[in-house]
Amino acid sequence: MPSSSRQGITCPYCFAVVAAQRIPYRCRGQAGRRAGCAPVLDKELAAYTGSTAGASLPPVFDAPGGKARADCPTCGQTTGSRVCPECHNPLPPAYCDSPGRIVALVGAKNAGKSTYIAVLLHELMNRVGTELDASLVACDDRTIERYKRDFARPLLEERRLLPTTASAATSPREPLVYLLTRTRRARTRFARERTDSLALVLFDTAGEDLRSREVRDLHLRYLEAADAVIFLVDPLELPAARPSVGDGVPTGAADDPDSEPINIIARVTEALRARHGVRPGERLRVPVAVALTKIDVLRPALLRQSALHRSRTGAGVLDLDDREAVNEQVRSLLHEWQAGGLDTYLGQQYADYALFGLSALGGVPENGRVGAGGVRPYRTEDPLLWLLHRFGMLAGARSQGS
Ligand SMILES: Nc1nc2c(ncn2[C@@H]2O[C@H](COP(=O)(O)OP(=O)(O)OP(=O)(O)O)[C@@H](O)[C@H]2O)c(=O)[nH]1
Numbered sequence: 502m503p504s505s506s507r508q509g510i511t512c513p514y515c516f517a518v519v520a521a522q523r524i525p526y527r528c529r530g531q532a533g534r535r536a537g538c539a540p541v542l543d544k545e546l547a548a549y550t551g552s553t554a555g556a557s558l559p560p561v562f563d564a565p566g567g568k569a570r571a572d573c574p575t576c577g578q579t580t581g582s583r584v585c586p587e588c589h590n591p592l593p594p595a596y597c598d599s600p601g602r603i604v605a606l607v608g609a610k611n612a613g614k615s616t617y618i619a620v621l622l623h624e625l626m627n628r629v630g631t632e633l634d635a636s637l638v639a640c641d642d643r644t645i646e647r648y649k650r651d652f653a654r655p656l657l658e659e660r661r662l663l664p665t666t667a668s669a670a671t672s673p674r675e676p677l678v679y680l681l682t683r684t685r686r687a688r689t690r691f692a693r694e695r696t697d698s699l700a701l702v703l704f705d706t707a708g709e710d711l712r713s714r715e716v717r718d719l720h721l722r723y724l725e726a727a728d729a730v731i732f733l734v735d736p737l738e739l740p741a742a743r744p745s746v747g748d749g750v751p752t753g754a755a756d757d758p759d760s761e762p763i764n765i766i767a768r769v770t771e772a773l774r775a776r777h778g779v780r781p782g783e784r785l786r787v788p789v790a791v792a793l794t795k796i797d798v799l800r801p802a803l804l805r806q807s808a809l810h811r812s813r814t815g816a817g818v819l820d821l822d823d824r825e826a827v828n829e830q831v832r833s834l835l836h837e838w839q840a841g842g843l844d845t846y847l848g849q850q851y852a853d854y855a856l857f858g859l860s861a862l863g864g865v866p867e868n869g870r871v872g873a874g875g876v877r878p879y880r881t882e883d884p885l886l887w888l889l890h891r892f893g894m895l896a897g898a899r900s901q902g903s
């Protein structure tokens with residue numbers, strides 16, 4: 502269900518639902534020789550971030566009508582900056598026009614979530630972005646800073662593995678908010694170009710937070726607001742997958758039933774069912790992508806000749822034949838690894854789910870560092886391409902036909 506169908510816009514920061522006519526504005530303030538309102542401490546924003554740093558900003562004001570721009574009642578300048586009425590975080594114009602879809606990322610501790618976020622965003626800003634004619638722009642300065650400091654610099658520049666994400670119980674959690682904007686070229690000379698936007702709201706949850714019911718509630722608002730969910734599953738945590746794993750790969754020691762993939766998925770599913778008021782026997786309509794991470798650890802023999810080993814072909818489209826082949830291969834891997842119950846469960850709970858296999862690093866890390874070949878992502882964008890297709894932002898095509 503898209504955010505827009507809830508009679509308003511869901512703030513990607515605090516998940517308050519706001520009527521489009523009631524989104525306040527922020528004055529442009531002073532700049533160079535331009536006169537304007539002086540910065541003041543924004544209490545709402547400071548409360549949200551838990552700090553007054555960076556919360557000294559030109560004032561927020563209300564103006565009726567819900568127009569894209571409004572005049573500041575104090576200094577008279579016209580502004581196009583709009584903010585959430587609850588938390589005062591910026592709501593970009595494209596987000597107000599076409600309310601975004603919130604994509605939630607969930608996985609057990611050590612499943613590879615932080616690494617995935619680091620690599621996926623980099624891919625979207627570079628190779629995949631180019632392929633799709635899409636731009637990925639951070640919606641606020643904190644997102645830019647945090648992505649650099651906590652993800653890109655350590656992993657991609659310094660090639661160090663990312664530390665375990667701290668629990669939301671001890672450190673405040675903030676989403677990374679991006680706007681993915683895609684221009685679709687006109688098919689004929691007379692047709693118009695189309696621009697579609699998707700707000701990508703990624704919350705780097707700490708795997709441990711999904712174990713206990715109490716802390717998980719902190720994440721519930723995010724999960725409940727999600728229009729799509731990506732579940733990451735570490736094949737090293739599936740005991741029966743051991744024989745498929747290459748020699749010398751250290752495997753996880755998951756003796757904790759709370760962190761088993763199916764249990765995590767089940768708990769999130771319960772929350773989604775309650776939020777969407779889904780009756781027993783009915784299935785959730787939220788599209789769900791379930792991806793096996795770290796597939797570089799699988800024995801080469803298992804991947805050779807397989808759909809997962811092929812590279813994706815489609816450029817600017819979702820290759821539907823490839824999609825089906827990968828889906829079937831991951832399904833048979835799950836069954837082979839005695840995790841067929843997961844597939845069955847997903848089928849019972851979700852009307853629309855798809856299986857993926859990916860590797861963010863593209864190789865097994867050594868001594869806390871990325872392997873010698875550097876980060877070589879493999880099929881990391883697949884779940885997102887599928888979601889874009891589901892959201893009507895990416896066409897599907899058969900690779901064999903036409
Ligand atoms: N072989 C391989 N290992 C990976 C890959 N991605 C992550 N890993 C390994 O998995 C570990 C955990 O990855 P993270 O991204 O920190 O996992 P997380 O889900 O964020 O973990 P928490 O923050 O503790 O919940 C890394 O330190 C790597 O050792 C991958 O693509 N291939």
Ligand SMILES: [Mg+2]
Nearest residue numbers: 614615665666
């Ligand atoms: Mg993490």
Ligand SMILES: [Zn+2]
Nearest residue numbers: 512515585588
């Ligand atoms: Zn908000």
Ligand SMILES: [Zn+2]
Nearest residue numbers: 528538573576
């Ligand atoms: Zn002003």
